[in-house]
Amino acid sequence: VSTLSWKGSIFLLTDFGNSDEFAGVLRAVAAREAPGARVVDISHEVPPFDVRVGALMLERSVPHMGPGVVVTVVDPGVGSDRRAVAMSVRSSDGPGFLVGPDNGVLSFATEVLGGADSAVVIPPARWRPDAGATFDGRDVFVPAAARLWSGVALAEIGTTIDPATLVRLPPPQLEVLPGELKAEVLWVDRFGNVQLAAGPSDFEVAGLGHQLWVSRSSSSTTPQAVNAHAAKASSSFDVGDSLGLITDSNARVALVRQQGSAATVLAVKEGDVVVITDRRPPS
Amino acid sequence: VSTLSWKGSIFLLTDFGNSDEFAGVLRAVAAREAPGARVVDISHEVPPFDVRVGALMLERSVPHMGPGVVVTVVDPGVGSDRRAVAMSVRSSDGPGFLVGPDNGVLSFATEVLGGADSAVVIPPARWRPDAGATFDGRDVFVPAAARLWSGVALAEIGTTIDPATLVRLPPPQLEVLPGELKAEVLWVDRFGNVQLAAGPSDFEVAGLGHQLWVSRSSSSTTPQAVNAHAAKASSSFDVGDSLGLITDSNARVALVRQQGSAATVLAVKEGDVVVITDRRPPS
Amino acid sequence: VSTLSWKGSIFLLTDFGNSDEFAGVLRAVAAREAPGARVVDISHEVPPFDVRVGALMLERSVPHMGPGVVVTVVDPGVGSDRRAVAMSVRSSDGPGFLVGPDNGVLSFATEVLGGADSAVVIPPARWRPDAGATFDGRDVFVPAAARLWSGVALAEIGTTIDPATLVRLPPPQLEVLPGELKAEVLWVDRFGNVQLAAGPSDFEVAGLGHQLWVSRSSSSTTPQAVNAHAAKASSSFDVGDSLGLITDSNARVALVRQQGSAATVLAVKEGDVVVITDRRPPS
Numbered sequence: 001v002s003t004l005s006w007k008g009s010i011f012l013l014t015d016f017g018n019s020d021e022f023a024g025v026l027r028a029v030a031a032r033e034a035p036g037a038r039v040v041d042i043s044h045e046v047p048p049f050d051v052r053v054g055a056l057m058l059e060r061s062v063p064h065m066g067p068g069v070v071v072t073v074v075d076p077g078v079g080s081d082r083r084a085v086a087m088s089v090r091s092s093d094g095p096g097f098l099v100g101p102d103n104g105v106l107s108f109a110t111e112v113l114g115g116a117d118s119a120v121v122i123p124p125a126r127w128r129p130d131a132g133a134t135f136d137g138r139d140v141f142v143p144a145a146a147r148l149w150s151g152v153a154l155a156e157i158g159t160t161i162d163p164a165t166l167v168r169l170p171p172p173q174l175e176v177l178p179g180e181l182k183a184e185v186l187w188v189d190r191f192g193n194v195q196l197a198a199g200p201s202d203f204e205v206a207g208l209g210h211q212l213w214v215s216r217s218s219s220s221t222t223p224q225a226v227n228a229h230a231a232k233a234s235s236s237f238d239v240g241d242s243l244g245l246i247t248d249s250n251a252r253v254a255l256v257r258q259q260g261s262a263a264t265v266l267a268v269k270e271g272d273v274v275v276i277t278d279r280r281p282p283s
Numbered sequence: 284v285s286t287l288s289w290k291g292s293i294f295l296l297t298d299f300g301n302s303d304e305f306a307g308v309l310r311a312v313a314a315r316e317a318p319g320a321r322v323v324d325i326s327h328e329v330p331p332f333d334v335r336v337g338a339l340m341l342e343r344s345v346p347h348m349g350p351g352v353v354v355t356v357v358d359p360g361v362g363s364d365r366r367a368v369a370m371s372v373r374s375s376d377g378p379g380f381l382v383g384p385d386n387g388v389l390s391f392a393t394e395v396l397g398g399a400d401s402a403v404v405i406p407p408a409r410w411r412p413d414a415g416a417t418f419d420g421r422d423v424f425v426p427a428a429a430r431l432w433s434g435v436a437l438a439e440i441g442t443t444i445d446p447a448t449l450v451r452l453p454p455p456q457l458e459v460l461p462g463e464l465k466a467e468v469l470w471v472d473r474f475g476n477v478q479l480a481a482g483p484s485d486f487e488v489a490g491l492g493h494q495l496w497v498s499r500s501s502s503s504t505t506p507q508a509v510n511a512h513a514a515k516a517s518s519s520f521d522v523g524d525s526l527g528l529i530t531d532s533n534a535r536v537a538l539v540r541q542q543g544s545a546a547t548v549l550a551v552k553e554g555d556v557v558v559i560t561d562r563r564p565p566s
Numbered sequence: 567v568s569t570l571s572w573k574g575s576i577f578l579l580t581d582f583g584n585s586d587e588f589a590g591v592l593r594a595v596a597a598r599e600a601p602g603a604r605v606v607d608i609s610h611e612v613p614p615f616d617v618r619v620g621a622l623m624l625e626r627s628v629p630h631m632g633p634g635v636v637v638t639v640v641d642p643g644v645g646s647d648r649r650a651v652a653m654s655v656r657s658s659d660g661p662g663f664l665v666g667p668d669n670g671v672l673s674f675a676t677e678v679l680g681g682a683d684s685a686v687v688i689p690p691a692r693w694r695p696d697a698g699a700t701f702d703g704r705d706v707f708v709p710a711a712a713r714l715w716s717g718v719a720l721a722e723i724g725t726t727i728d729p730a731t732l733v734r735l736p737p738p739q740l741e742v743l744p745g746e747l748k749a750e751v752l753w754v755d756r757f758g759n760v761q762l763a764a765g766p767s768d769f770e771v772a773g774l775g776h777q778l779w780v781s782r783s784s785s786s787t788t789p790q791a792v793n794a795h796a797a798k799a800s801s802s803f804d805v806g807d808s809l810g811l812i813t814d815s816n817a818r819v820a821l822v823r824q825q826g827s828a829a830t831v832l833a834v835k836e837g838d839v840v841v842i843t844d845r846r847p848p849s
Contacts, residue, residue: 009314011307017756018301018584021623024577024608025630031575031606032632039606040314040322042307048757049825057304064308064410064421066315076825079801127630128817130766133801134759135815138630190300191331193417200413235362235416249418251411259332259359292597294590301584323597323605325590340587347591347693347704349598473583474614476700483696518645518699532701534694542615542642 008068009038010145011095013058014137015046015074022135026071026142033146040068049076051105053270055169056186059108060250065095069145070109072100073137084122084140087163088154090114097154099145101136104169119166120158172197173273180277181206182217185268186252192261194268195254200247208278212245214255216266217273223281224266226255245276291351292321293428294378296341297420298329298357305418309354309425316429323351332359334388336553338452339469342391343533348378352428353392355383356420367405367423370446371437373397380437382428384419387452402449403441455480456556463560464489465500468551469535475544477551478537483530491561495528497538499549500556506564507549509538528559574634575604576711577661579624580703581612581640588701592637592708599712606634615642617671619836621735622752625674626816631661635711636675638666639703650688650706653729654720656680663720665711667702670735685732686724738763739839746843747772748783751834752818758827760834761820766813774844778811780821782832783839789847790832792821811842 010030016022023044030039042061046054054074062070075082083102089095091114098106098113099122110116122144124133133139144157173184174197181202187195213223227244235246236258243262248254255262255274268274293313299305306327313322325344329337337357345353358365366385372378374397381389381396382405393399405427407416416422427440456467457480464485470478496506510527518529519541526545531537538545538557551557576596582588589610596605608627612620620640628636641648649668655661657680664672664679665688676682688710690699699705710723739750740763747768753761779789793810801812802824809828814820821828821840834840 007318009311011311013304013307018609019611020753020755021579021609021627022756024579024606025627027606028575028577028608028627028631031604032630035573035604035632038314038318040307040310042311043301043304045302061304061308061311064315065311066318127815130813131815131817132813133815134812138815187303189303190305237360237363246417247413247415249410249414249416249421251414290601292594294594296587296590321597321601323590323593325594326584326587328585344587344591344594347598348594349601470586472586473588521645529700530696530698532693532697532699532704534697 007036008066008095008149009040010034010142010149011040011042011065011068011070012044013042013046013054013061013070013072014044015048015050015054016044016137018044022137025138029138029142030146033143034149037146037149046074050074051076051103052169054105055108058105059112062094062109062112068095069097069099069148070095071137071141071145072098072105073141074105075101075103075136077101077103078136079133084124084136085119085161085166086122086144086148086154086157087116087119087166090117097145097148099141099148102167104167107166107168110166116163116166118154119161119163120154121161122158174198174202176202176206178207179279180275181208182273182275185270185272185274188263188268188270192263193248193254193256194262194266195248195250195252196274198253199251200253203253208276212276212278213281214243214266214274214276216268217275219267223275223277226276290319291349291378291432292323293317293425293432294323294325294348294351294353295327296325296329296337296344296353296355297327298331298333298337299327299420301327305420308421312421312425313429316426317432320429320432329357333357334359334386335452337388338391341389342395345377345392345395351378352380352382352431353378354420354424354428355381355388356424357388358384358386358419360384360386361419362416367407367419368402368444368449369405369427369431369437369440370399370402370449373400380428380431382424382431385450387450390449390451393449399446399449401437402444402446403437404444405441457481457485459485459489461490462562463558464491465556465558468553468555468557471546471551471553475546476531476537476539477545477549478531478533478535479557481536482534483536486536491559495559495561496564497526497549497557497559499551500558502550506558506560509559573602574632574661574715575606576600576708576715577606577608577631577634577636578610579608579612579620579627579636579638580610581614581616581620582610582703584610588703592703595704595708596712599709600715603712603715612640616640617642617669618735620671621674624671625678628660628675628678634661635663635665635714636661637703637707637711638664638671639707640671641667641669641702643667643669644702645699650690650702651685651727651732652688652710652714652720652723653682653685653732656683663711663714665707665714668733670733673732673734676732682729682732684720685727685729686720687727688724740764740768742768742772744773745845746841747774748839748841751836751838751840754829754834754836758829759814759820759822760828760832761814761816761818762840764819765817766819769819774842778842778844779847780809780832780840780842782834783841785833789841789843792842
């Protein structure tokens with residue numbers, strides 16, 4: 001990683017919410033420590049302590065970022081001995097550095113960006129000797145990101161560690177069988193679209209056709225019909241008025257309804273597993 | 284429209300919410316495609332798919348913007364054959380360009396800005412060949428806005444169309460009679476203020492005086508008294524403790540309560556029609 | 567205060583929410599009136615009209631801001647004869663100016679910043695002669711802040727007043743007795759942490775030890791045990807699985823649970839008073 005001065009953004013993704021001043025204080029500290037940096041809020045509404053949801057949001061976001069440093073704080077272990085880390089990534093496209101707790105929240109994005117090139121543990125810091133260590137976003141992560149943004153070398157930010165020791169989350173659940181596919185629900189978005197841990201090619205491998213049935217894995221309710229021009233459709237308008245499958249904007253397969261919530265119809269939430277089959281259920 | 288380089292902001296108004304990363308990705312793409320641009324979030328909390336509410340928010344916002352390009356994405360038809368459009372406006376004051384779906388969401392603001400000078404249809408774009416066309420904010424609208432911000436001529440962004448073909452929303456409902464006024468509720472804000480599709484002059488034309496009665500058009504409940512020093516009052520303090528009428532900060536007439544919600548008292552919501560009269564209801 | 571041009575941010579803290587365009591219009595006006603200024607949102611989710619909560623958020627935020635002008639709008643009295651004020655502060659570190667309504671919302675932060683050096687009343691302003699005076703954030707406070715940011719002298723912004731006449735909120739409730747401490751709940755954050763109007767030294771003065779009991783002042787329920795390595799612990803991990811006391815990131819004492827909500831367990835909200843004692847309740 002070059003230590004030459006370079007320009008880019010400081011990106012922020014946290015579970016701090018927008019009601020308290022937490023996110024605002026991060027923005028203020030970034031502005032103070034890196035007065036020339038653009039600060040880009042990705043979101044502060046990761047559900048509290050939900051490392052997996054944060055990791056998935058980050059994975060979906062990094063391909064669209066320009067150069068810069070990404071700070072991700074979803075940190076149920078703040079104040080414990082979990083490590084605070086910063087890493088440079090292999091991809092020369094997009095953000096060059098990721099900063100956050102070493103609890104797996106960075107792991108999916110790291111993989112998207114080609115893996116970690118090198119990594120360091122950031123030492124604790126306190127803004128006042130008498131204040132507690134409960135706000136590492138403000139006291140550790142953003143200050144470290146500001147230094148990286150300013151061109152300070154990664155090795156000067158902390159103690160070098162083997163990137164192979166960085167915590168990784170288990171991969172999303174996906175099982176592809178002939179005529180059947182079981183996939184984790186990765187994301188239910190504001191509009192009720194249900195993103196699955198599967199791509200169009202997984203449907204091809206399973207040999208799934210145009211008329212499918214979907215149900216929640218743990219549910220005993222009757223599977224619902226799905227219009228599966230599916231993995232080939234590219235918008236909810238291609239599936240008409242029924243429940244449909246499309247390839248979404250992250251190149252994953254999603255269950256959708258036209259201007260309606262597929263999640264409500266299916267009664268699924270993030271982390272559930274759905275079963276999709278071409279075998280018509282007994283009626 | 285001059286193609287000279289000029290500076291200004293990229294303004295964002297969407298129904299994407301703040302919980303997912305949608306709005307954050309728009310900000311990231313704007314930063315990547317127009318590194319020198321200031322990005323100003325107007326709001327991302329337009330109710331999902333509510334084109335009319337989005338159009339009214341944009342109409343109220345544009346008079347306060349400086350130069351720049353406005354991207355508005357309230358787009359229930361994403362993925363259908365609705366057109367993606369960009370236009371330059373006649374007013375030389377404020378933002379020079381509006382970008383968004385051609386579903387009417389831009390129409391009220393276009394009128395406020397003096398009408399469209401010229402307009403183009405923006406061609407579809409995909410960030411990855413294998414990804415779906417469900418996120419035009421990221422893939423079409425913000426990239427187009429970034430090019431306009433950078434000084435690219437409107438005609439180079441897409442195919443020129445006749446501005447007269449741009450979709451317009453029906454105007455707000457307003458009926459002014461002697462001693463009576465029926466007006467659409469345009470906006471119930473966070474504080475419960477009820478903005479009407481009427482200005483102070485409409486009350487003058489109707490000959491409405493200082494003591495009025497208001498009810499929801501479709502309601503059979505007894506009309507409620509309104510202190511209508513009204514259209515001339517300029518704050519809720521001028522109406523005392525009762526329900527009052529004031530001229531609000533958009534120069535429209537609003538039903539208000541001092542530090543309370545007029546919307547709750549009246550049980551009205553956006554899109555309702557209220558009837559205001561000077562005839563005391565039978566008791 | 568020097569009138570030399572200087573750089574910094576315009577910070578925004580309001581109760582406008584993020585659903586309407588209010589906050590977005592403030593950002594747009596700041597961008598238009600001070601095109602070179604960075605605009606930093608602290609939060610727009612102060613509960614509507616809650617001056618005290620806004621004052622506490624501002625107090626906690628200002629120590630982390632760099633140079634600039636802070637605009638705070640929590641303003642139940644907009645349109646009344648309450649004063650609109652701007653002041654310069656004594657501290658040369660951090661923001662140099664505070665702008666907002668003179669209702670006490672600035673008072674705690676002013677004290678943190680060393681007190682007001684000088685102050686002015688800002689005259690009313692209207693963006694259109696026919697519009698009401700209900701949006702001083704847009705029409706008065708942000709334009710004044712933009713002028714201060716641009717280097718205009720405070721005395722040119724309005725009429726000089728004696729800083730001693732600025733409205734102050736009553737200090738938080740705190741009573742320290744031998745073996746007992748009564749303290750106001752200043753803040754219940756998104757994670758359910760309960761910040762008290764007490765610091766670690768108050769616990770020392772009260773002679774409170776390691777095993778304490780806490781209850782809501784007005785409640786008749788049995789006090790709950792608290793692990794009070796307490797005021798000396800610096801994260802929820804130091805208190806184990808029980809309810810604990812830590813010194814939080816603002817150097818105040820907070821009631822916490824590890825990855826859980828202390829506020830829910832204690833059934834307390836902001837403004838409540840809790841009693842903490844070392845006397846075991848009768849069982």
